[in-house]
Amino acid sequence: MSSAVANERPVTPEVVREHGLNDEEYDLILDIMGREPNLLELGIFSVMWSEHCSYKSSKKWLKYLPTTGPQVIKGPGENAGVIDIGEGLAAIFKMESHNHPSYIEPYQGAATGVGGILRDVFTMGARPVANLNALRFGSPDHPKTRHLVAGVVAGIGGYGNCVGVPTVGGEVNFDPSYNGNILVNAMTVGIAPADRIFYSAAAGVGKPVVYVGSKTGRDGIHGATMASAEFDEDSEEKRPTVQVGDPFTEKLLIEACLELMATDAIVAIQDMGAAGLTSSSFEMASKGGSGVELELDKVPCREDGMTPYEMMLSESQERMLIVLQPGKEDLARGIFQKWDLDFAIIGHLTDTGRMVLKMNGEVVGDLPIDPLAEASPEYDRPWTATEPQDEIDPASFTPSVKPAEALKRLMATPDLCSKRWIWEQYDHMVMADTVARPGGDAAVVRIHGSNRGLAMASDCTPRYCKADPERGGAQVVAESWRNLTAVGAKPLAVTDNMNFGNPERPEIMGQFVGCVAGMKAACEALDYPVVSGNVSLYNETNGQAILPTPVIGGVGLIDDLDHIAGAALPGSGQDLVLIGETAGHLGASIYLRDIEGRSDGAPPPVDLELERRHGDFVRAKIRDGSITACHDLSDGGLAVGLAEMALAGDCGADITGAEQEPGNPPLAAWLFGEDQARYLVTTAQADALLAAAVEAGVPARVIGQTGGDRLILAEGEAISLAELRAGHEGWLPGYMDR
Amino acid sequence: MKARVHVTLKNGVLDPQGKAIEHALSSLGFDGVNDVRQGKVIEFSLSESDPAKARAEVEAMCEKLLANTVIENYDIELNA
Amino acid sequence: MKARVHVTLKNGVLDPQGKAIEHALSSLGFDGVNDVRQGKVIEFSLSESDPAKARAEVEAMCEKLLANTVIENYDIELNA
Amino acid sequence: MKAAVIVFPGSNCDRDVQVALRQSMGSEPLMVWHKDSDFDKVDLIVLPGGFSYGDYLRCGAMAANSPVMKEVVARAQKGVAVLGICNGFQMLTETGLVPGVLMRNADLRFVCRDVTIKVETSQSLFTAKYEQGEAIRIPVAHHDGNYYADDDTLSALEDRGQIAFRYCDQEGKLSEAANPNGSQRNIAGVYNETKTVLGLMPHPERLADPKLGGTDGRALFDGLVEALS
């Protein structure tokens, strides 16, 4: 090999270990290469085989998830999933984690997380139309939490607001298990013409490989391997390089790429995400069954003297790799110059099946593509199932406080309080198509220029997943489906973000396996396939794992924006109708945890057949106009759901007396139980609605009426909206300004 | 005592602001301007009058709040 | 030639960033910190080597772009 | 009426205002790329919201120095109506077409929500379709909307009737609570001396369609079309 690498570090066992490769993996490398790799080649193996890029621990299980359906245009395996939304359009979406970088540098970590997921979506030809974010922080009492919340939220806003894509939804939980490992999962939804989707598979000998966007610096070298290594106390000391995002350049890159995509110049396109130039060029060639030769001295660099190793492993942001049709170079160059972006032809496709890297004409790296991709390790890690928890008999305990007091407290807890302080820092209206803003069950974004819309939401209930991974996994999917249904949308497909601890521990691997099983069952039963996703493992600090957190981002379609529902009570004089059965499941509930200080018990069972029947009924009744407001019941049960509706509509309600119906569980369980497959709706035509419910085999009953400025809960006990609002709206700003 | 703290991006860290300023200056016709970097300067008065103690205090402020040492350097000037 | 430009708010112009830093420092337990002001520092290299010409050029940059003289002052340092 | 929307690198409300103008005009506004300084004669020039040049250095500062802005300033001086929304307002202050500056929000946070603003006068091209004193609901979305000018300038603006809108509560009363960003005297928008140039922080184009939850912004565009046709 050439002199360009002569003065790089020799590959010693220590260097191999620093690259996160174990002995077996290194033996495999020797086998594939037929010789010892140099440092550059070793670096490439290390990122390609990192957990982050190779999914080596999760691959085996992810295969079980259903990924097909008539609506699916492209399932997992590309940059993002693609579904058909009719009228010649496709929705393209994905969720991705930026957990570790956000813990180290919350603003830039979260910002670059948004930038990365945006690129995954527009690289496929879609104009991004919405962002969502699922956040998990440590205990509010932990000294770092406030700073992390402030930084992450500012970073998500700082990037999304500048790029001009509305951030329309998300979720936020607090739990001590995230003290040393926060979760920042970002999701982007885009829309593209269904017949103009761009893929990464690149074929055609001699076709030019083009680099566009920002210049390459020494950013985040080894970021991908960092994202796969467990945290320990020194990781803060090591201060690994964190990338700085440039949303302005991203905005230009979006416009330039979409402009180029409107021509027929592109053969393949791929964003440079984790592992930058390495994984992008590798994937393009590997998927296209071709080879690639790159001249690294042509790579636009921000700094002098960058080595091939640094260029190949840099994670500088806002860059894309494109394979062009020969002869289209000038057209493409013109577009990128118009947008003041770098453009450089850095190589071409070959038919050798190898990746050949040159620097100033000399070969500095030469690896076989298919063997490396195929041999990428896959582990069947040992796992142990989580011990089931006991069901909690709702009659088995005496509540410590009266319902009104419990409700007041719950509405002001970190998990259930209003997240307005967060979403008001996000521009959620830019693009002027946000029909339902943050605050409801799902955001609704109009498909530009039409009267149709997409509904989207992100969901996960980690405490259920911890108590019973399989039930929890199913519940996550069911809740997502319910949230879309509650606005009147037809749920179409999901993206997932599997956040777990160290998979080398059997109990953690067991959580993963259980959650996947539950998700599989629910996705199948609800015709709600997984079209894209992301896995983030090793979320632990000093052996303390996070709660299993498989986040689901769901997307649904609304055919007619004149027939949607919101959660706000629509005014006085309407009937409140509870859809679904209330057995009063309190196991693993918010009520038990936050009011009674217990986190034991089995989570509520998920009956997927009922979910479907109840949801289909509710959706049909939203569409025919008989439901005037709708909210699915989840965390905190009926009482919390009702309170949220009342606050959103600034209208009270009276449900006293409903608790006495024969067969009801004890009071606390009736009000706060978290039974699934339930919705609370309002209607001006209760008789017709109940009759239709009977016909559809859906349990439904009138539990009260809207009106006034108080909630009258049970046994006549009342609480004013003003008091509820003060706590609900006050907790987060109060916490952050302290 | 008066303190002046400069907080600048570490070498090699992307500075989008600096890049944009460089671009704007050149399109305004200012040629020959290179390597533009933008940082912050924070000035304040300090009741501590012992120079060594003051420096230690300001250093602690930098580490805890004023700079993000993952990507930024800081530099402290003190004046009586 | 290297230039360093400080851009700071004029006296009397309220500085929300400075105020926020002051508040944050005091809640971190740093007492006796007052009059916090935050400004910008812009550093670059300049091909012009004549000091007078360089200063005039940088002054023009400040007037045209780097500072908003309605609320900001600027201060130029040059180093060969 | 003919209108042009100037598109800067980093503009992101250009399409939104294009849609609102199209709705009120019944025809397409011209979309002018910032490098294109000799665009057709128009009656109205709109500087849209967004993050021109990333809002790096100071919001609007780089756009204000771009070649197309020379042309905008020249036309404004000849009496062509100019509407700067949000980032466009920041550009107007940076060019000096309207007085004052827009500083970082007092609480340092980006803010996106509906606010109510009081129409200070209906005697302008922009507000003829509103009632004087009316409180209208319009969204804001900005990080740097904290309007500042020295006291003499503020008083002069008030004397000459150059204040266009002020943040107020739903009853039209000015209060600190209704002020989303710390602006002096609750100022949300100002005119130039001839009231042919308006800079305002809130986004009327975002509530000009009942589907988006309100139409209070529409009268601004309708009024312009009527006045300039």
Ligand SMILES: Nc1ncnc2c1ncn2[C@@H]1O[C@H](COP(=O)(O)OP(=O)(O)O)[C@@H](O)[C@H]1O
């Ligand atoms: N990080 C966030 N960003 C934007 N919106 C958020 C965020 N967190 C919560 N929200 C919004 O707050 C509302 C309530 O969230 P959540 O309680 O998780 O809803 P649900 O229980 O219906 O899933 C939703 O509209 C959601 O989009």
Ligand SMILES: [Mg+2]
């Ligand atoms: Mg919900």
